[in-house]
Amino acid sequence: MSTAPARFTAADFDFALPPELIAQHPAPERSGSRLLDGRGDAPLDRRFRELPALLAPGDLLVFNDTRVIKARLYGHKASGGSVEALVERVLPGTHEVWAHLRASKSPKPGSRVRFAGRDAHAAFDAEVLGRCGPDGSLFHLRLPGEPFALLERHGHVPLPPYITHTDDADDERRYQTVFARRPGAVAAPTAALHFDADVLAALQARGVGSASVTLHVGAGTFQPVRVENLAEHRMHSEWFELPQATVDAVARTHREGGRIVAVGTTTLRALESAARGGALRAGARDTDIFITPGFEFRVVDRLLTNFHLPRSTLMMLVCAFAGFDRIRALYAHAIRERYRFFSYGDAMLLDRR
Template sequence: MKVSGFDYNLPQERIAVYPPEERGSTRLEVLDRSSGEIGHARYTDIGRFLGAGDLLVLNNSRVVQARMHGSKTSGGKVELVLLEKHREEQERVMYRGRLKAGDVIVAHGQELIVRFVEGEGVAVLEAVSGEALSAVFARYGQTPIPPYLQRNAEEVDRERYQTVFAEIPGSVAAPTASLNMTPRMLEELRLKGVGIAYVTLHVGLGTFMPIRVDDLSEHVMHREFYSIPERTVAAIRSARERKGRVVALGTTVTRALEHAAESLLDGDGHEVLEGEADIFIYPGYRFRVIDSLLTNFHAPRSTVLMLTAAFAGKELLRKAYGEALERNYRFLSYGDSMLIL
């Protein structure tokens, strides 16, 4: 299967560059896989499509202030985005600019030294002071909004590029399908008898990295740490026993649940399930855990678009995207949403 099969024309004016004025005020395209019908609603209408016994699973990972700009003491500007711990006080970062081992970067008065460059725009850095580099980023970093927004982070992003239930720090990109969810909506779902459960999957920048091969079978997916708490494991097993639907709020939840499918479905103990999700889901994949998916409108040729196509069906998704473009839906992280039943 070729990457080119997931290309489409996304006009720049269809990209939501800023969040809506009010959280939850966005539109919702609804796909029924069994009938092939496409409907249109509001994000706040989600409760119309879920019922008692269904289970909505959300990602409670919190976005960290992961982007910083600095200058090399030898000259030249560098942009840094925190990725993950390497060891001790060292961190793996993605960078823009030119770096080599031994370079010293000054950012907000802090000196950072490049220990080595891994390639693909990734290097390992540490603070000269000996302070944990993650603490330096926490103090001086900016919100790491997606590069396709083509602007610098602003104060509005600190609040709105974060879900209302974000709890556990670790993501360098938001689980964006949840950005429009509100406490009121969650309470209304609970009152209706819909279960609410959480997983933690720390989103990495790999979600924005382009696929560099033509054949999807050759693509190596990035890894992302996830944890599924005991109560969520129990809730998923209970929902399936009652014939309720497991509704994934976003592709990050989907990746965590499907990566842990064997333990979720075949286990019977009370345990926390943890791992590193490196699962690459594209058409032909057989979903084992999730029954419905609430997600964004994704960028062309992206792995999250391929996951969505695997769940919805490639042709139905193509039709739905075409209709969304005709109806002036807003695309990508701050945009409108799609519910696939």
């Protein structure tokens, strides 16, 4: 559901980005990345390791503890045609998955696709059960074994489409947060990639609390909005789970005057989705929440986020959170100052306006 005022169209969230500012590799050290402090009247250029000093004792950081799976597979059909798959969702308690398939001709239900990993001699066959997903764009596949184990053995790190190199061992380590716990994401919660053991220890020493949610980030996070009228955009769906312990921590923090700091847009989406009925409610469910200017935030007071793609739903989300004009000004500053953009890029700290 869109909450965008009529005066906004998708074109309002477009911007020109020099291609060389799209980060192809992470910073040498996680917390050595840059941090654009956008809370005040004027932007301040900082380093991410300064974050603990910018938060107050009693604030609560909420992290997304999802773990990126090796969701990209390469294989071929019985006819010999090549197939590339991106697993979007592992169906709990089964050997079945939903996946995007790229092939010259879509495989038919009942056919099989053979996927091979880096070792061509190690391969497995997947049965195509049919089309699936909210709009029928995904394929329902049955695998011959436990999906997470097969993906770990045969799959590739699902780097975003704007990262041009083939995944390697460094990507296996760095396109993953240091606290990743629950497998299921096909894209990293990128704001959390900047945290390392030293920053986490400094936050704890300062008296900043922490809590977690799980939202398995889907490939739809990279899709631009292709309609000008935002009310016509069909939002992708993602699964999330909010523990009761996090609900209690949020209530306690607000009651005691602290701020809720969402680490990334995925965490914000989970928290605000869980509060759509008014009160924050624990549990597991899907969300297709579309946050645009005019949205009423109920939970999150401060947002730590990376820089987002033009015309993307996440660009619209940060504009809703911090203000359209402020975000445009901050992005212009970041481009002038040569910040690094997108998943492996730098971060920004925002207050709710």
